[in-house]
Amino acid sequence: MTGPATIFDRPNRYIGTAEPRADAARLLQGRGRFVDDIQLPRMVHAAFLRSPHAHARIVSLDVAAARAMPGVAAVWTGAEMAAHVTPWVGVLTHLAGLRSPPQPALAVDVVRWQGEPVAMVVAATRAEAEDAVERIEADYDPLPAAVRMEEALSPDAPVIHPEFGSNLAWERRVETGDMAAAMAQPGVTVVERTFRFGRHTGVTLEPRATVMDYDPAEDRLTMHYSGQAPHMMQVVLSRHLGLPEENIRVISNDVGGSFGIKIHTYGDEIAVGAAARLLRRPVKFVADRMESFMTDIHARDHVVTGRIGVHADGRIAGLEIDDLTGIGPFSMYPRTSAIECNQVLNLTGAPYRMEAYRARGRVVFQNKNMMCQYRAVGHPIAMAVADGLLDEAGRALGMDPVVIRQRNLIADDAYPTTSASGMKLDDLSHQKTLAKLVEVMGYEALRADQAAARARGVHRGIGILSMVEVTNPSPMFYGIGGAPIASQDGATVRLDAGGALHISSSVTEQGQGTNAILAQIAAGVFGVDIGRVKVTTGDTATVPYGGGTWASRGAGIGGEAMLLAAHALKEQVLEVAGVMLQAGVESLDIRAGKIVDEATGAERMGLADLARTVYYRGNELPADLKPELVATRHYRVSDMPFVFTNGAMGAYVEVDTDTGFTKVLGFWAVEDCGRVINPMLVDEQVRGGVVQGIGGALYEECLYDDQGQLLNTTMADYLVPMAAEMPDIVVAHVETPTKTSILGAKGAGEAGTGGAPGAILNAVNDALAPLGASVWQMPITPERVLRALGVVAD
Amino acid sequence: MTGMARLTCRVNGEEVRAEVPVRRNLLDFLRNDLGLTGSHAGCEHGVCGACTILVDGVTVRGCLMLAVQAEGAEVVTVEGLAESGRSAALAAAFTARNALQCGFCTPGMIASALEYIDGGGGPDRAAIRAHLSGNYCRCTGYQAVVDAVCDVIGGAAK
Known part of the structure; x- marks a missing residue:
């Protein structure tokens, strides 16, 4: 047999x-067969009135005129909708101490971010629903807004949830080894930098979209869902609409991109379910692009101060990080908004041996759109911080980036082992992967090209990054903490x-x-x-x-x-x-x-x-x-909390010191995702991930003013990578199958997004270093480069 | 209530007569009135390119044109390109190269790529990338799309 x-x-x-x-x-x-392609008999369309303020008390909402508009089937205020949808709380027990207040589907009494849904109109067409939204008379009393996360914990910051006494949602610390002793060793060079990672978002080309179809004869609700986790959504709808789980059917056909954006609980979509049940007819909601920018979860938004100490031979003595991240006014349900910070603490420096590791993460509430898990959760921050510091340390020692990584990467024959943060690691191939990267990118030839360009006054830089990626999660990721998410x-x-x-x-x-x-x-x-x-x-x-x-x-x-x-x-x-x-x-x-x-x-x-x-x-x-x-x-994965993969990435960039513009000349990704099932699909997924990572590194940022107003809510204002800016990307593989399964496959979809930002950052700083400049903020915009060069002053 | 207007045009070779609200854009008319859901609404302000169609042989954004502006026009959507065989070579190359993932941008990408190829564009990767710069793709990284277009041009040249 x-x-x-x-x-x-x-x-x-x-x-x-x-x-x-x-x-x-x-x-x-x-x-x-995308959700917006569905047309059902008697279907009506939803549109939402959304808060124009970052933080305000709702003084009054008069919906009488809206109800009288042509084609309108129903209008609900937040308070009215609250009678039909129970609120949710985005906490999990394994994230000890995480707190978040009950969140209603539509705002009740107080609005806490610009874009939060306040009232819902259902009408014969979306256009008529929008016409009626325009006729809602809303009166707000603006409240002081806590916008910048750096100020959210200061004693005079407006406290968004007074019952909590502060804007701190969660704090975690990790400590391994004796940091003070490690850093104080003779000959240890210590480098400290502060990294800033802007908010960006997924920009799924198909916006969030839902059709809810309720059959009163069988008390059955069918959700046509553009998302990733149908069974999770079944439980969420059951809990908060009060229907038995078995009476809810969730169907996902074609999904026009998700990247983590569409896996969360959005109040507007749950309200659509309630509306379908109350009206006993199908209701469609498709976010328009402005709604997408204002209410699709945002990602990142971290300030990380990092210190690294290295011995004269390049070995890491200690690595210490302090991460502050802003998540908006609530922790997202049911996955929470603390997972990204948790990942940053777990993953920073995970490819490397070190004597001591210390990390603190703080997650704070603020009056901005909610932040939650988007592709490569936490990885771009963790990888850019560790590898950015490692490159700085290398510069201080006069050591090549490849060499300092070779000195520190966990040896390929050292598995199973444990990272400094306590992660179980097995079946990884950092050294082999880095060697392959050096080979495929033609590292020596690139260094020669860089030197020749520099002689012409052209500033090019090479960035190298070694990384791990969390894949194949076990129940330890969500299920253990009480989330209705099957592992x-x-x-x-x-x-x-x-x-x-x-x-x-x-x-x-x-x-x-x-x-x-x-x-x-x-x-x-x-x-x-x-x-x-x-x-x-x-x-x-x-x-x-x-x-x-x-x-x-x-x-x-x-x-x-x-x-x-x-x-x-x-x-x-x-x-x-x-x-x-x-x-x-x-x-x-x-x-x-x-x-x-x-x-x-x-x-x-x-x-x-x-x-x-x-x-x-x-x-x-x-x-x-x-x-x-x-x-x-x-x-299910039973013998590891996660099955880690590893990869190495290389970027070659040219920085125009007159305009501050960074052009990506080449990109190389060597990935070890275990057994490759379909190399064509894996390669293009890695490329797509790299491009999203380059987007976060160079272009994409949700810009808020100090009143909490999102300034760029169109695709013309929010930049994503387009075909012309992107280089061809070389993908190569090392295959170390995981022993946790027969198939031996690990994940591959997020590595590019997790690793590319740090590789780009390192490349830009390699280009700028001889000019005495460096950049530590993403996206690395032309303005930030020119400020770093001193061409533009504050 | 908005005003209505009569509209007569040809869509994918068939004559269409309809009464449409004057404010309805051509994309919504194609999708909701005619059931041609291959053209997609990604931004509704003319940036993303997912609704790119051909009107009188020229690529246009379906979301930036009112339906009534198509009076007397010849409109071709991705469904028409597939049915007539015009997109067959591109479709085969997109499949062979995996030049699509979620497929939401793909109908617009096909229309733009076809315009480049039919316009005599060569297998110049930078030129292809420049031509496709009006079409967002969030999944692929674009490289496979460029490969597919090159394949079609290369195949036609042989």
Whole structure:
């Protein structure tokens, strides 16, 4: 019998090949099924009145004129909606001490950020709903706003939630080793810098979108959901609308980008569910782009002071960080807004050996839009701080960035081991990965080019970064803290009468190619042509129960469940075949849709023959044979809190010292995501991640004034990377499969976003160093570069 | 209530007669009135390019044109490009290169790429990148899109 250990060498090998995605054709013909494409009978449309103030008391809301507008079906104020939706609290017990007050779907009495929904109009068309929103008379009494996180904890700052007495939401400390002693050793050079990371956001090209369809006959609510975690959303709706979980169906078809943005609980979307139930008709809400900028979760917003001490030979003696991060007026539900800070503390310096590590993180409330988990949660901060400090230390010692990393990276043969922050690490390959990066980027030649350019007065810089990435999370990520978020995922594989496989999985597709890799795994492990595998994901009514796709877990966890299910079904089918053919199960195999002789490959029976006999003519089978042509398996990571991956990235930039403009000339990413299931999909995901990371490093920032007004709420004002600014990106792999699964796959989706910002920062500072300048704030805008150069003064 | 107007135009080769609110943009008309949901609303202010369509052979932003402005015009959407086979080579190259992930930008990307190719554009990566700079993609990193366009141009030249 072929066991799981040999699945990678089978004749129907799809794991590891660049299979094109079956669902591409549909999207290329304009036949996608995005939420806004749904038109249901009697459907009405929602629009929201949103707070124009960062912090204000609602004095009065007069909705009478709005209710009288043409096409209007209903209007609810926040207080009225509160009768139908219970508030939520974004805390988890494993984040000890985290606090956040109850948050209503729509603001009641007080508004706490500009853009917070205040009232809801439902009308025949979105245009009519917006017309009616314009007629709501709202009177506010503005309150002092706590906007800048650096001032949010000062004694004279306005306290956003008076019952808490301060704006501190959470604080955590980590201490390993004796920091004072480590730093005080003779010959230790200490470097300290303060890093600032601006707020940015996901800018999913498809905005947040929801259609809620309520059937009063069965008391059943169907949510058409543009998001990542259908089963989580089922629980959230159940809890806060007061419907049994089983009466809620959440369906995700095509999702136009999510990146973590669409995995959270947004009051406007939950209110749409309540409206559908109250009106007994379908209600659609699609955020417009201004609403997206004001209310899609923002990301980052950190100030980190970091100190590193290095010995004369480059070895790290100690690393110390103090992270302050602003999360808006509430902690987001149900994942909380403290996870990013937690990750920063866990991950900073994790690729490196050190004698002492000390970290403090503080998470503060402020009157800005809410901040929460976006792609590469915490990683860009952790990696840029550690590697930025390491480069500064290297400059102080006159040591090359590659050399100082070689001195400090945890050795490839040192696993399993534990990071200074206490993270369990296994199956990593930092040294091999860095060596491969040096090779693929042609490091020496680039240094020569840099020197030649410098001689011409052109300032180029090379940035190197080594990183870890958290993937395949276990229950330790959310479930342990009480979040209704499954850490295990399930897969079902069914052999149909025609000999095709129908597979379903609880992980979800947002364009990564989840469905494609699930089909590759099922086809290869079971033994059919991939064209005969049909995939269903994203429907709580039909797929196994599971967590969905986030934290780079779709391939590693969902893929392993699929492997186990396909292998189980194969064993079940071979058992039936053995009886029908009067042959030993060990002498049979399934290849290319046929039962074959294991040794010779000779065909014994078609799968369709077997399946049709079982389904149609069971009378031909022995009475004691109970064929099962469907198998379901679940998988969770049980022996590690997370399965870490590692990578190394290199950036080559040119800084124009007259304009301050940074051009990315080249980018290289070497990634170890374990076993690569589909190299084409992985490479383009890494590239897409790098581009989002470059966006955060150079362009993207949600700019607030000191009154808490968001200044850039259009795509013309908020810059994202476009085709012309981006270089070709070279991606290479080192494959160290994780021992936690048979498949051996780790995540790959977030590495680029986590590593690119630090690589770019290091490259810019490499370019600026001979000019005596450096930049420690992202995005690295032309203005900030010119200020660093002293060309522009305050 | 806004005013209504009569509209007659051709969409993907078929004559369309409709009465539309004068304030309705062409994108909403195509999506909501005609059920042609391949063109997408990403920003509704002409920046993201997800609603790029062809009007009288020229790429336009469906969100920046009122439906009534299409009076007498020949409108072609991604559905029409696919149905007529005009986008077939690009679609094959996009699939082979995985030049799409979520697929939301893809219909607009196809229209812009087709304009470049049909306009005689060469396999010059910088020129292709410049031409596609009106089309946001948040997933791919653009490289595979450029590869796919080059493949089509290279294939046509052989």
